[in-house]
Amino acid sequence: MTKLIKSGAYAQDVYAPVADDAALPDGPVLVSLARFHKDRDTLLARNTPVGIRLQSSENPEQLGQDVHHFALIALEFPKFRDGRAFSWARILRTRLGFTGEIRAVGDFLYDQVNYQHRVGFDAWEVPDNFTIEMFNRALTEMTNVYQPSADGKKTIRELRAAR
Amino acid sequence: MLNTLVKQVDPNMYRYDEFDAQFVGERVEQFAGQVARRLSGELTEDQFKPLRLMNGLYLQLHAYMLRVAVPYGTLSSKQMRKLAHIARTYDKDFGHFTTRTNLQFNWIKLVDVPAILRELADVEMHCIQTSGNCVRNVTADQFAGATDEEIEDPRPLAEIIRQWSSLHPEFVFLARKFKIAVGACEKDRAALLYHDMAVQIVKNAQGRIGYKVMAGGGMGRTPYIAHVMSEFVEREDILAYLEAVLRVYNQDSRRDNIHKQRIKILINAIGPEEMRKRVAREFDEIKRAGTLQLPQDELDRITAYFAPPKFETGLSDEMPEAGTDFANWVKTNVSKHRAPGYAIATITLKTPGQVPGDATSAQMDIIADLMDQFSVGEVRVTHEQNLVLPHVRKKDLPAIYAKLKELDFAAPNAGLITDIIACPGLDYCDLANARSIPIAQTIAKKFENLDRQHQIGELKIKISGCINACGHHHAGHIGILGVDKKGVEFYQLVLGGSGAEDASIGEIMGPGFGEHEIADAVERVVNVYIAQRKDGERFLDTYRRLGMAPFKDAAYEKAAA
């Protein structure tokens, strides 16, 4: 089983994942890119939030302006070594100005959560034994950062200049 | 032994401020936590592997190997003494300088790693990103700040790149490792064109200093020479540009075949033109976001750390007389310095019979003394696995030479046939097909005669124990590649490579030679050169003029008989 961590706390996952060939249920849904392409107009005409789940090979830029129709973009880590989603999240936040939820799903490690947080993820689908305390620890192991990212955190260079 | 008479000198190099110290300190504790989770079984080896690799810890044939970063090859005497102390306390009393200008300890226990990292942090050192699929230790010209050939010292930029790439959240799980080098003159001592990305400091037509950026070079099983990405990037834009290259790589690289995941494969698959286009587009976007600009005052602040030492004036620029041996050493191991009366001295860790790049703790301690006494407390590690005293007075050279002789590090062979690069090979490495070190030792012994070495002149032999090419065999004037044929070690000859400004990829001659034949085959190849060279030609020049045929004929001639 998995749980959802959002805004630093466990949260209810309201999105129903929908298989590509299944009928759309009522309420918020989570669909693949293929499904979105197929049923774009229907999905956008519904009055409920739509989430999209992108594989690590799917660049969110190809969504173009549609990106702003989504309330949730779930980025998949097929295996923890595949770090493409770090760039996708960064692009979503910094370039495309996406303000909805970016959720990490799939195979990632405790030790990657802080990097994910920095590049713009704000929700995590975690295994049952992943506690809030672990989550908070992951984000605080390293106090300062050397480079700007999507978290807006002041860099060490800026801290030095402000001394 | 630590010579108590020698006063420790602190060289002009980057010093941690409280932010750097906190960063490294927290990183050590983070890694200590990861080690503890591994030891308790919470992490499987598969999960621990990418974490330990990001901190330079490998599991080798016999033990853990810990790789310590030596940023752009610059070490202080205090750091050198700490490395000696670690070798003595936690290892088998020696360390190994690598082609990435790092230092490796080969016999480390996992439980000791946190303690070692804390000791390193005490002298402003770390193992961050010395392995793993991330931006590795940034290397630079070992003559930085000492040669009059450079436009400016490349190390401030290297330090800026080091900081920017340290735990960069977007680029710590790249498709493969990523190596960056920085140079500042036409002469290339840092093998720029064999790097995933390289920056050369240049002046444009208006006399403005900026950066030429190249990408897509590399060794390994598919060697490539880097392509120019931009002829001129403005100073303030350099990090934005480097980030653009890395982002394109992270997004677009293959992830389905570990042998095809380096940036060189991407660039050569889509073509350099397309790569430049993709990078340019990212670069524009990153510039527009505006958060990665490198302000001039930051560049100045970092540059100030590397201010040239106060050179004495009024020194004689004459080379002292101190016998033939000394004169021979000067010929190969002493280079021109920017200041009159000064010189750059290369210490080759390659006395015939030695393991290339190895130094014992006692040797490290004495080198630290030499650094303090004669070179403002500073040494450089080179990608050819040698050390360099960057700022020595010419009048001190005889004393330095005498001390090096005691250490058995006085081989007058920098750039000569016995100054061999060799990877650890089958003696240590669990990927190896064949041993490299004994082959290097045999060849060095064969050509030990100094007159003969000088007669042969510049000739770079580079040996790798497998196709991964850590011994840079593609870039050797003579490269040697260990292969495995039905459980027997064989060695292929690769001729005509160069890792310098005239970079080229060596050509494979043909079937390999047995371990007892390879040194003789090298000798026959060298003899062809001696017989056929025209005035002033290096081995590489003669090879480029004649091509493979005469060398090949000679190499196989006797082997067949």
Ligand code: SF4
């Ligand atoms: S070239 Fe091969 S044998 Fe040599 S160190 Fe690299 S991986 Fe090991």
